[in-house]
Amino acid sequence: MMSRRADTAAPRGGSLMRLRGLVRKEFLQVVRDKSSIGIAFLLPTVLLLLFGYGVSLDAKHVPIAIVVQQPSADTARLVGVFQGSEYFDPSVMLSTREAVAAMEQGRVKAIVHVRANFADRLRADPGAPIQVIVNGVDANTARLIQGYVQGAWQSWLAATARADGLILPPAVDVQHRIWFNPGVRSRDFLVPGLIPLVMVLIGALLTALVMAREWERGTMESLLVTPVTIREILVGKLAAYFSLGLGGMLLSVFMATWLFGVPLRGSFWVLLLASSLFLVVALGMGLLISTVARNQFVASQVAILSTYLPTFILSGFIFDIGSMPKPIQVITYAIPARYFVSILQTVFLAGDVWPVILPNMLALLAMAVVLLGLTRLRLKKRLQ
């Protein structure tokens, strides 16, 4: 009775106290279940180490077969160019049969075939063909290999022309400069791209699970019959998992910059602000999933399929959004990670480019508002 009266007399102070109690409860829950800490810190560390050390899209030392049926000075120069390139790991073979067998067994990724009459046709009019066969199963790597072979062929042409005293300039010479990542290190975009994955795991997956468990055990209902309001429950949950998610994010940023030497060209505070926004969105998704799904199994499946995998594939983290079919591009607008990945790639590699950062942040803000509003609505409905 006393507390009731105090509550009506000073609703603000009472609300704050209740909130403090709720936040404390949530934190204790997190600290006591080691798997929460595991999802928040162990998983990001494993992910970052794997991506940082293990994953790369830079094909180097590609094993190829060079079939030379009749060695000559010209073919020796060709083989020399391939041997001197860091992109290739060539083995010279004498017959096509040997090379085809190697390709079928997956020992080489491409065959460069120089015919027996190479030397004769070399200085005749249409020129001698150099046959190149790549294994096209991995189309991306195959395309890179084709580009490297082309480069090797051009250096060979230049060397041959010099040896023959000829000058053979191509009509157009392409000079390229790759901004923001001149060394073309794929690690520099893969490692920052992991931050949304880590935060989605904590924000959406963990939150969805914890809430679903409370529904399953009925502790949610007992919370709801106490004088706490729905808003307070939501804020309590958000506060606990927000700090956990931010911890995971800081850990990821620290490892990216210190361990893997990814440059952070923009400001840390912009990064922090964007991450906080994204985290609120992720938490909103987690809360919404848990109110829709009644049990942990369903919640976990929905969380993985609707948050984790789209963050991996539809966010522009690895795959270019502009090249996806139009209907899929429309779907990507509903994936919050899309906006966050764009901010991250810009803040890490390009700097504080506000025309990119601002619209993306606004989109995240709008999503946060919508998701939290929906969760509140669903919670209210469930109670009636």
Add this chain to the structure above:
Amino acid sequence: MWNRVAALVLKEFLALLKDPRSRTVIIVPPLLQLLVFGYAATFDLNDIPYAVYNEDPGQPSRDLLARFASSDNFRLVETVARESDIGPLIDRRRVLLVLHVRRTFSRDLYRGGSGELQVLLDGRNSNTALVALGYVQIVVNGFNTEWAASHGQREPPAHLVTRAWFNPNLESRWFIVPGIAALLTLVVTLLVTALSVARERENGTFDQLLVAPYRPWEILIGKSVPGFVIGLGEASVIILAAVFWFQVPLVGSLVALYGGLVVFLFCVIGVGLMVSSLAVTQQQGLLGAFLFLVPAIILSGFATPIADMPPAVQRLTLINPMRYIVEIVRRVFLEGATVSDLSGQLWPMAVIGVVTLTAATWLFRHRMQ
């Protein structure tokens, strides 16, 4: 005895499928994912936004740029008049690349030298930048060949004749979609088995199961069969969709494909049951599943090639069953591999399967006492 096991299997299926939400979750999302990812997960670029900064008034530069304008892979966003406009265009991601033709381009060409085309690329995603650069080179090569022919220049002494085997048009989709079959089979089967025991522990029904006259291995079979059947069923649906919807050629033997999938499912169920017997709560089960799932996917060659990984990590992938099934599925689909071609993948996976299933049985007995 087999009747008892059958009853147990039936019970597990009912536990999994009686709740309409669990049922939906097992069937609908994987198919949606296949559709979305099948279309989305591609490294090909078909819409490269670019800008042009042309300082050269001559005809050759216009001819060269017309080739880009008419290419299906490129989309002209803006023509720039000042060098200082280039920076903001790239910074703001309005274009992926800028083609810069210098003032002396045509003059150099007419004198028999090389005209320089400068390409400035947004390297925020360095792989996309490299792929785009390759496309630029293809357009330029076309121009060079035509220029040499029409201006009576001698052809180069040798030229490349390039072909791609197994995937002649180098479509990423042919590479990704079979991989998704392996990926979704892994995810669904692992989650079904990894959470099954933990769910019963939380509900308290596990104790009832233990006091029932079942041997541990019978309980294990009961827990394995649903994951196996659902995994295999889902894989079949995805394979059908890959062939009939995405038109990925399936040239190899179905025996090799299903042989590989069955062995792979044993590995996954072994891992799932290990996690299951260790986890007390479903949350722990999920953490365990994830700690296996994430590295297994990343180190499988599904999205990034194993050959590009450092040697130490490449050796680590040898204990990853996902690595073998991804290779099996792709080689059966595209290269037409048969069982004997794939023995190098099948036997390591079989060893992994035996090890994980044995470990799971041991852990299960151990935790029950």
